[in-house]
Amino acid sequence: MSYSDETVLSKLSALNETQEGIVSIAQWVMFHRRYAKRTAELWLQRVRESAAQRKLNLIYLANEVVQQSKARRKEDFVQAFAPIIAEATELAYQAPPDIQQKVKRVVQVWRQRLIFDNDTLNAIEARVEAVEKGKPMGGIGRKIGGGILGGGLSGAAAVPQELKQIVTNHQALSGKLSASTISYGSANMEYNKHMESNNIPAPPVYAARLSQLLKTLDTAHTAVQDAITARSELIKNLELLLDTNKTALANEQQQLDELTMKRTKVTEMKREVENKILSGLDSNGNGSREGESATPSKSPEEIERPEVEALTPPPMDDYEEQEAAAPQHEYPQYEGPDLFSTLSALNGSPIGKREVIDEMGGMDELDSDVAEMLRNEAQAQAGQHQHKRIRLDLVVPGGDEDGEYHP
Structure with missing residues (x-):
């Protein structure tokens, strides 16, 4: 069977979770090794569109292809899947716990056998960890993130009002991209086959093939045009959201400046009041009142303790001195x-x-x-x-x- 986008997509759609089905399709994919990059692109597109169980089957297929290629020292598929495997793994990991465990097991195998380079493996593990941290306690993953990345939007109710239109545009764009990618790939292959071939058939046959090529090109043209329209709509809403946030940012910056100015004014006023209080205390302590001592007041620690009268009576000499000093009454x-x-x-x-x-x-x-x-x-x-x-x-x-x- 010759290679084409339709053939690849049909193979991927027929994929099941049995060992035989995965190995047979993996062998067919590896046979068309020169189309490794195109196959990886179509595989990622199918991952984005599929349900959780089918995403797991596609991960199994990619695992079989890259491991067999690594064992045969053919790096074509490893290099083709490396740029997209992290995103695909993240999409597949947004699933129930049993499927998550299976996906994580595949990632562990890739790490143990060094199927991909360290940067790619680190990116895969970071995506998986991000899903684990972002998922709700009883949920199955990042619901909002899944929709934005192209997966099913199972948590649409949790999307903020400002992002609902953007999410809708992104979903529409994802569908248009799938059709445009397939149509564009088929149109290029048909064009190369009929226009760059040295074997030109008879004019009637050639005319019929050219007519079919025009239909294929028209289909691809329409699909790509729809994708452009969908992306333009998404960009329009993103720019509108960006402008709204820029306006809000300017208002918030103005509020911040106003609060900063008021805070500075209050701080200066507080300092002046405190200085007045301190100066008033100093003036009261310097003897501004009549009869008060000019010496500064002492702290409780500096006040001298009163002298306690001794319990032992003074000697007789003291009494004699007191009697001598006492005034004499005149009789x-x-x-x-x-x-x-x-x-x-x-x-x-x-x-x-x-x-x-x-x-x-x-x-x-x-x-x-x-x-x-x-x-x-x-x-x-x-x-x-x-x-x-x-x-x-x-x-x-x-x-x-x-x-x-x-x-």
Whole structure:
């Protein structure tokens, strides 16, 4: 069977998951080794359009082709698949967990056997890891990313409103690209076959073939034109989204500048207020009030602790010094005889009695009753006279306000 895009696509569509089906198609693909690059392009296009299980079958086919080519030291297919294998693996990995495990196993085999170069293997593993980090907890992969990359948009409800039109345009473009790629490849092959061949058939046959070639070229022309229209629509919406975001960016930058200016103004005002507060505290601490000390206030740590009075009594010398330093109260001075006679009279001393007896010394010749009466009167007068002198002249400490003395 001759090689053509239609033949390749039909082979890929008939691919199943059995070992026999994969090996047989891989052998046919390797037989047309000179079309390795074209086959890889068609294979990637089919991966983009297929469901999860068929994507896994296509990964198995690519694995068989590149491993067999590596074993036979034919690098055509390895070089053809290397630029696109990372994207295809990412698309295939956006699948249920059981399919993900199978795809990951294929990637591990490629790493162990060094089927591709390190850069390609790192790119594949990075794509797989990105899908694992971006997938929801119970989901099957990056739903939005799958749609943008060309896969099925299973999570269309989660697409932001601003991106829905772009996603729709991208899906339309993916379909147009598939048709245009196939039509363009077929038209080129037919053109080379009929226009660059040295074996020119008979004119009637040649005319019929040229008519068929025109139809093929027209089909390819229409397909490519549709792809251009779809891509132009996508670019238009992307530019509209870009302009919208540029306008929003300018507004946000203006808001940022305004907030920066206000923040700077508030910061300066705050600094001025703090300086005023500090200057006010300094002026209060420098003795602006009357009677306050001019020395700055001390911190609690710098305040001296009060001296505690000792419990031990001071020595006797201190008492003597205090008594010597104490002011002396002045008391009225009395002459010796008067004070002595007064105290003797109060205490009933013999001196007072002798004075009374001497004064009454000439009463021996009087009647005893008269003499006794005179003595009593004399003693009473003497007592009254002494009592008046004490109240008027003698000031004794300890007396009450009523003038009475309490011994």
